Amino acid sequence: MAALVPESSTKYSVSIIGASGYSGAELTRLLLLHPNVELQELYAFSQAGKRVSELYPLLSCDKLYKPYSGETESDVYFLALPHGEALQLVPPLVEAGKTVIDLSGDFRLKSVIEHEQFYKQTKSSDSVMTYGMAELFRDEIIKAKAISNPGCFATSIILGVAPLFSSNEGGIKVRAINCTSTSGISGAGRSSKTELSFSEMSENVRAYKVGVHQHIPEIMQALGTSASNPSFDFTFTPMIGSLVRGIYSILNVQLESSLDVERIKVLYHRFYPKKRTPFVRVRDAMTEVRHVAHTNFCDIHIAHATATGSLVIVTAIDNLLKGAAGQAVQNMNLMLDLGETTGLSF
Amino acid sequence: MAALVPESSTKYSVSIIGASGYSGAELTRLLLLHPNVELQELYAFSQAGKRVSELYPLLSCDKLYKPYSGETESDVYFLALPHGEALQLVPPLVEAGKTVIDLSGDFRLKSVIEHEQFYKQTKSSDSVMTYGMAELFRDEIIKAKAISNPGCFATSIILGVAPLFSSNEGGIKVRAINCTSTSGISGAGRSSKTELSFSEMSENVRAYKVGVHQHIPEIMQALGTSASNPSFDFTFTPMIGSLVRGIYSILNVQLESSLDVERIKVLYHRFYPKKRTPFVRVRDAMTEVRHVAHTNFCDIHIAHATATGSLVIVTAIDNLLKGAAGQAVQNMNLMLDLGETTGLSF
């Protein structure tokens, strides 16, 4: 892991809009400990007036949540709001020259039609921001002023299959991908729904939004195709299980022609060299959620390959870190040239 | 366990008022399988219009929840409503000659003052019904037409110390009892509170209502004293942990003079003879929640006794069965002379 010694001694003033949900709280925790950050304001609407330590005694932070009304004093703004709420707030911040990282899905999709179909929300313009997945788009992120942070399921799936879509791998052609991903329940946010209560979700597993989840077009776009006109068959089944944190994805890939496990491993290790992608670990042993919980790692394991071209790839991330707040801080580090892993070693 | 062959072939028509909560659903399950019961109506207010199988697919029951408006067609009525709601509904049912079993706290306390203090509810009269704890009050229950079913914590505590208060045990005098009870989260009902969500309660333990829980006066009354003028010092700390079902009580008892473990065991075995109290098991080995989950048993283990008169007694029940629906059916069985264990062997 990277050294604790900060690569830069500059301090940036940072605020969070939407700080009281689980992603916002995890961001708060990371930013309180980040050596180049002065955490300034924590904006939250329904929880305005409460202290952080009331909602999250874990954090030992006495700051007050405030309602946001257009302030632009900080250098950096993270937005961790429900989908749809960032649409109006981001443009003025960008215009004011701020460094902006939005964790919602509002600015991820290039296609307005797909956005409206999958998010069930009107979107007047095709505004889209640089997609903040450092392992694929590091150069664009370094130059960007505003980033759209990837979705949690999308992160676990895109990183798991991206090497198969690399333009340098001419001989490999993907015919179909079926994904089954188990998410921790924190992915549903700080919720008061009966169906997410402990009594309903202990010792349980439940699929939902099968084939219609909003991360589908995001995944297709990142892999160079689109949900409306896909170049391969794609099915996605999200599930929640009896765990708080983590996403565990089983990626069933059908290639046009077979490829043995060892060749695939070589391909993955070449695509993700250790130094340039410090948070991706291509592992020989089976991965598990507990191997990545409370870290910013994405673990990838090539589990199976058949003579008919079927692959099974298994990935694991912490949905609140690599799937949300951790990846967001990773993006800030790249945008401000602070060292990609600063504040992300646990 | 008792034979499955019913001791009586009579069928009673039975309805539940407040059938859509967890206790109501557990009652529904028990009554659907009870050989002497014809389950007639399932009344529920907020869920009226839905089918049982929508809320509880486990039950495979297509009956509709209906709003209750004073019907009296059934022979037996169970009420499983939030505290306060049975106060008005029970009297007309009793007057109509129905067999009534109320699972709320509305009719448990003889003292109106204690009721109002602990339930934070006005209660105009001192109406109280026979306390449905068969192990202590079987003769009264057999003769009763209306029963107030005990609270879940109260059941686990009263059964654990009752032998020490037996009038036949002249030499034993209790000076103080400190109880610490861990409850499954289903005890809070079918809830949509954030603080009971899986994300908040997984891998957690939380105490609440320390020293002010409404079961305190109920326990004192059943033990022959009162919360306002107690004959021994009593402290009660309820907790919830990361489990759905079960109550696990640690009962720290301070006696006036010491008593060795073996003598206490003899006392307990004499007080709870196997035949007459089929659901109490005084066990030599440590008990656990898993030993009683999904059963109507109350397990009791004498864990420790010191030379200074300190005892530690451990009890375990399933809060939805012996602590609610199971004990309610046990009461119905006694009231209708159907065999105490009928429909309660799992």
Add this chain to the structure above:
Amino acid sequence: MAALVPESSTKYSVSIIGASGYSGAELTRLLLLHPNVELQELYAFSQAGKRVSELYPLLSCDKLYKPYSGETESDVYFLALPHGEALQLVPPLVEAGKTVIDLSGDFRLKSVIEHEQFYKQTKSSDSVMTYGMAELFRDEIIKAKAISNPGCFATSIILGVAPLFSSNEGGIKVRAINCTSTSGISGAGRSSKTELSFSEMSENVRAYKVGVHQHIPEIMQALGTSASNPSFDFTFTPMIGSLVRGIYSILNVQLESSLDVERIKVLYHRFYPKKRTPFVRVRDAMTEVRHVAHTNFCDIHIAHATATGSLVIVTAIDNLLKGAAGQAVQNMNLMLDLGETTGLSF
């Protein structure tokens, strides 16, 4: 639910060989409550000499576990042993004219080569017994004297796709099936492995034996093809999650041509008519593990179908009941003409 009134008043003497594991304990529970069963002997090797109530206080049963040494006094024998141990014990019981139900994988596969490949065990003969999946092979089971009870994963997968393979459905052709199944940890048996300890498995998910699980040839055989020469591409990824009971299977099916959800539902409802397959529920709403836990149901939900012929089918069972002990009792009921659901209504 089925009536509690037994369809037959005959009592059979029944013994279990391998009674001390989780499947054996669940069988013990079911048989203690079965109206046509006199539970005679509980055989167990490593636990011989202990009482049932020592290992499973839940069961309130004082019988002693005994070592098995060839006894044949009972009418019916269930075997719930680790794979390989039933191979020698079953033939003498069959020869002695006993009704035999084996829960292991020893007699499931017709192909000796596949058995040896997937079970890593030598098998001298091609002895195979009637496959005890009542929904597909009821007529053979009724006539059989010895049954090989299906595997837990296999049950959840075969029942989920069997209608697509029905000979009456000429137009449907399956090209590929990818299964991802999450199992409760009890599926690994009463274990003392570090990797199955609470500290390792709480808040965790882990895949294992990807593409090499021993239920693969069993599934292929039941669907009319074979693992060595399959008529469609098949991949299976088993997982364990943070739950004790249940199997939740996501079945990604690729058909040669597309089929809409409504047509598939009609097909499934026709294949599984409610009366003849009392434990299969084809449900319109999403199924969950909690809907079937502690029951003998197999729930099936058609979750998704695309224009390119991709289907997602979701199934749920209780691995210890429909996946083991419950299905075994269902088979006994059919073999002895006791009413298929007797003793299986919870």
Add this chain to the structure above:
Amino acid sequence: MAALVPESSTKYSVSIIGASGYSGAELTRLLLLHPNVELQELYAFSQAGKRVSELYPLLSCDKLYKPYSGETESDVYFLALPHGEALQLVPPLVEAGKTVIDLSGDFRLKSVIEHEQFYKQTKSSDSVMTYGMAELFRDEIIKAKAISNPGCFATSIILGVAPLFSSNEGGIKVRAINCTSTSGISGAGRSSKTELSFSEMSENVRAYKVGVHQHIPEIMQALGTSASNPSFDFTFTPMIGSLVRGIYSILNVQLESSLDVERIKVLYHRFYPKKRTPFVRVRDAMTEVRHVAHTNFCDIHIAHATATGSLVIVTAIDNLLKGAAGQAVQNMNLMLDLGETTGLSF
């Protein structure tokens, strides 16, 4: 929280003996991130030859576990061994002038008789090292070369009642304390016992070693009395529940005379001033395990006080951090003058 900027830039060479258990792994994680530490050797006996990343992929550390054979190259040695194994290993390290912190119970008790009674182990000498509870014995720790790190239960109990025993509080006299503590299962170590498997411990609570736990004499000694000749009545009931990390203690205290909640709070806030005891938080709101999990905090809440002098105090810690590895690093920080909170802000 303390600043990340190290108070000292010195680097110490540090090794762990017994590095492969849960406490050892948590120590490894903390020391890898500690700015003043160069982690040198990880000694482990049964796991020797494996890499850290094999057992704990979470840690991303490729060091090899080695068997320990008397090496003394490092400046600091932590010992995280099963009770009894440090007895022989510590003296040579102390003699070699090393800084030693032992996490076992081997050097905690002054009384050889009590040690032998509670640990069931012979102990030839009365060797005892400075008790490493900084909140009570900071001055001794700063001067010490060898520390005996407190037990996990003991930490949660001693810190919860210590203010009541302060010599400055002449008017307060404790008559009795009954403690009931729920521990996470990781407290039992990296285990392969059936009784600690997920299938046995999910949705469960179990008491054990009631009144005989080895932390009893440790608690009594730290409070200025002894288990063999106690100045107040003391009962301790440890439990494990369905959680991995955390200790939640309910401390029922009986005073000679009553004291109201507000006066007790003043007493606790005076005893634990925020600056000098950075990890103790006396909180007005109820504490929960989740408030302290993955931190080095000990939360204390005064929950109840009666007119008869009964108090209920609730405390929460993370058993692997404040209850083991975190407290050990806190001790090292004090011994080496590195700033008490260095490397302990999460």
